[in-house]
Amino acid sequence: MRxxxxxxxxxxxxxxPLANQVTLGDVxxxxxxxxxxxxxxxxxxxxxxxxxxxxxxxxGSAAFRYFAExxxxxxxxxxxxxxxxxxxxxxxxxxxxxxxxxxxxxxxxIFRDDQLHCNIDLKMTRYVNLVHDDxxxxxxxxxxxxxxxxxxxxxxxxxxxxxxxxxxxxxxSHALISENCWQATPGRTIEYVRTVGKQHGGQVMEDCEVLxxxxxxxxxxxxxxxHDKHYVEFTCDHFVNAMGWGAEKFTDMLGIDTQLYPxxxxxxxxxxxxxxxxxGDSLDMIIDRRHYKGFNAVYGQQFLHTGQIxxxxxxxxxxxxxxxxxxxxxxxxxKVVSEMFAQWIPGLASVGFxxxxxxxxxxxxxxxxxxxxxxxxxxxxxFMLGQYLAKLYVDKYLGKSVPxxxxxxxxxxxxxxxxxxx
Numbered sequence: 388m389r390x391x392x393x394x395x396x397x398x399x400x401x402x403x404p405l406a407n408q409v410t411l412g413d414v415x416x417x418x419x420x421x422x423x424x425x426x427x428x429x430x431x432x433x434x435x436x437x438x439x440x441x442x443x444x445x446x447g448s449a450a451f452r453y454f455a456e457x458x459x460x461x462x463x464x465x466x467x468x469x470x471x472x473x474x475x476x477x478x479x480x481x482x483x484x485x486x487x488x489x490x491x492x493x494x495x496x497i498f499r500d501d502q503l504h505c506n507i508d509l510k511m512t513r514y515v516n517l518v519h520d521d522x523x524x525x526x527x528x529x530x531x532x533x534x535x536x537x538x539x540x541x542x543x544x545x546x547x548x549x550x551x552x553x554x555x556x557x558x559x560s561h562a563l564i565s566e567n568c569w570q571a572t573p574g575r576t577i578e579y580v581r582t583v584g585k586q587h588g589g590q591v592m593e594d595c596e597v598l599x600x601x602x603x604x605x606x607x608x609x610x611x612x613x614h615d616k617h618y619v620e621f622t623c624d625h626f627v628n629a630m631g632w633g634a635e636k637f638t639d640m641l642g643i644d645t646q647l648y649p650x651x652x653x654x655x656x657x658x659x660x661x662x663x664x665x666x667g668d669s670l671d672m673i674i675d676r677r678h679y680k681g682f683n684a685v686y687g688q689q690f691l692h693t694g695q696i697x698x699x700x701x702x703x704x705x706x707x708x709x710x711x712x713x714x715x716x717x718x719x720x721x722k723v724v725s726e727m728f729a730q731w732i733p734g735l736a737s738v739g740f741x742x743x744x745x746x747x748x749x750x751x752x753x754x755x756x757x758x759x760x761x762x763x764x765x766x767x768x769x770f771m772l773g774q775y776l777a778k779l780y781v782d783k784y785l786g787k788s789v790p791x792x793x794x795x796x797x798x799x800x801x802x803x804x805x806x807x808x809x
Contacts, residue, residue, distance in 0.1 A: 423599060423610060425618070432619045436462045439609050439623040441597045441637065444471035445573070445769045446762050447629030448580045449777035455589035457785060462621065463581065463589065464611055466596040469631045471573050471770050473746045475654060475697045477672050477688055478771035479514045481565035483526060484805050485533040486792040493775040498569055498576075501774075505579040508572040510691050513671040515548055518561040523676060527563040536565040549663050549670060551732045558730070559675075568672060570688060573770055580774070600626055600637050625784065626760045629777075632747035634763040645754060645798065647764045649747040653720040654699035658741045663689060663696075663732060670696065675727055678703055681719055685727040695741060700724055701767070716743045752802035757784035759798050766805075 425431060438454045440447050443465025451463040478498065480491040502509040518524045518538075528538060540561050544552045547564065581591055592611065599610040607626040611619045628634050632649040664670040670689035679685075687698020700723055721743065729736040748767040755762055755776050762780050765773060779796075783789045795801050 430617070432617065433622070434619055435622045436460045437624045438462070438627065439464065439607070439621055439625070440627040440629055441600075441609070442469065442627075442629035442631060442633070442763075443577070443581070443591070443593070444469040444629065444631055444773065445577060445580075446471075446765060446773035446777050447627070448577050448584070449774040450627050450629060450762055450780055451589055451591070452580045452584040452587075453778050453781040455584040455587035457781060458587075461584065461589040462592060462623075463584070464592045464595050464597050464609075466594060469633075470652065470746055470748045470765075470767065471577065471773070473652065473654060473744055474573055474767070474770040475687065475699055476570050476573055476690065476770065477512070477514075477568065478570070479565060479568040479672070480534050481514050481516065481530060481536065481563070481568070482534075482805055483530055484803050486790075486795070486803050487772070487805055488530075488533050489790070489792075490772050490775055492567070493778075494772055495567060495569060497774045497778075498571060501576060501579055502571075505575070505582075507575040507579060508570070508690075508692050510570050510669075512568045512570050512669070512688065514563075514565040514568045515671050515673045516563040516565070517559040517673065517675045518563065519559055519675070519677050524561060530563070530565075534565055535567055536563050538563050547665055548673070549665060549732060551663055551734055553731060553733050556730060564671075570672075570690065572692075576770075597630075597637065600640050602641065625757070627757075627762055627780075628760050629762040631763060631765070631769070632749050634749070634761070638761070641760075643759055643761070643798070645761065645764065647749050647751070647754070650750050650767075651702060651745060652699065652748045652767060653716050653743070653745045654697065655721075655724060655743045656695050656697040656741050657735075657738050659694040660689065660696065660738065661694060662691075669694070673731060680723050682723050685724055687724075687728065696728070696735070696738075698724055698728065700727075716745050753796055754798050755780050755793070755796040756798045757781075761798060 437459045438461040440451045440463045443463055451461055454461040480488045482488045498509055501507050516527050538561050539547050541559060545554060594614040596612045597609060598612055601608050607623050609621045609626060613619060628637050638645050662669050669691040672688040674684060674686040676684045681703050682700040683703045684701040687696055689696045700720055749764045750766055752764055754764045757780050779789050779793060783793055795803055
């Protein structure tokens with residue numbers, strides 16, 4: 388075209404022929420599903436199992452454990468590092484919904500039992516919810532009815548939160564301090580949970596990717612690409628989708644509409660520091676829940692075993708942020724966490740970031756429903772709530788008694804609403 392004096396700028400409109408490889412059947416037939424075609428002579432290994440769990444975060448690993456402990460032949464397939472591997476390692480019972488608080492307290496029992504058998508760096512901590520207006524005060528104060536917590540005013544911050552707290556900051560009038568909170572190392576916790584599953588006959592397939600799933604009568608066929616790039620087609624009685632933000636790919640294959648969506652999640656960890664908390668302890672989890680500069684919460688805590696502060700910020704714009712590339716952290720995130728933490732403890736302004744990272748978590752609700760094989764939508768709460776939710780999932784699948792709120796956690800349920808303390 389250039390030879391004829393024509394210069395093409397920008398994208399061609401309409402797109403050039405064959406730019407989108409779509410067949411008529413893809414559009415016309417509602418029954419049409421993607422399928423894999425292998426070359427002549429390709430060897431596809433066939434295997435059977437009772438339970439196949441896709442996704443090896445906290446919830447998926449715990450489901451693997453509990454199914455294996457129940458005597459089920461169970462396989463866990465994990466690929467890449469999901470939300471649990473990027474979390475800030477904390478847990479709390481402080482929620483505006485008492486049912487979620489109940490789930491959290493059962494999780495604490497499980498974490499304590501895990502620590503008895505393996506050092507997961509479990510440490511009891513507190514959550515410090517900062518109060519910036521009357522509405523926040525009222526919602527936090529109401530939560531004391533079902534959690535062990537107490538309110539302090541601004542004058543007590545240097546005594547109760549940190550001796551290094553900025554005494555000149557008037558942003559907050561009070562803070563709710565919640566007891567029975569905890570921290571633990573995610574990698575150690577997951578490794579222990581998986582080890583228990585393997586001790587009961589379960590198999591973990593690490594760095595292996597689920598490519599396709601489909602129903603086959605009353606069973607499922609699941610195509611997996613192994614670490615060595617060979618393929619295995621599993622036939623299983625039950626398929627557990629614990630894929631987090633990747634769950635939608637497989638719900639679509641099975642014709643399930645979850646209405647979940649991924650949200651960009653960014654976090655940081657500092658270099659090592661001396662303990663900055665009250666009484667020479669590590670700094671408790673501190674949370675500012677203002678809607679501020681594009682974020683609705685900034686929070687973080689200090690790990691006792693390393694002295695590092697780990698924290699993150701929850702975006703106000705949810706699904707809109709998913710357009711961003713995972714490998715890039717936004718300047719807005721770096722600015723808001725730097726401002727907040729240096730505002731709280733001015734000395735932190737001179738502390739360097741050790742690492743900053745980004746990923747996705749799922750909104751807007753948990754779905755824990757073995758009837759459709761979903762253990763997903765944990766809203767960034769997977770590490771703190773995932774073990775007990777997985778136990779409930781397995782118990783319900785096995786026909787055991789479960790709490791009444793399990794009906795709300797089903798895909799057709801109303802969900803467990805959590806807005807004030809997201």
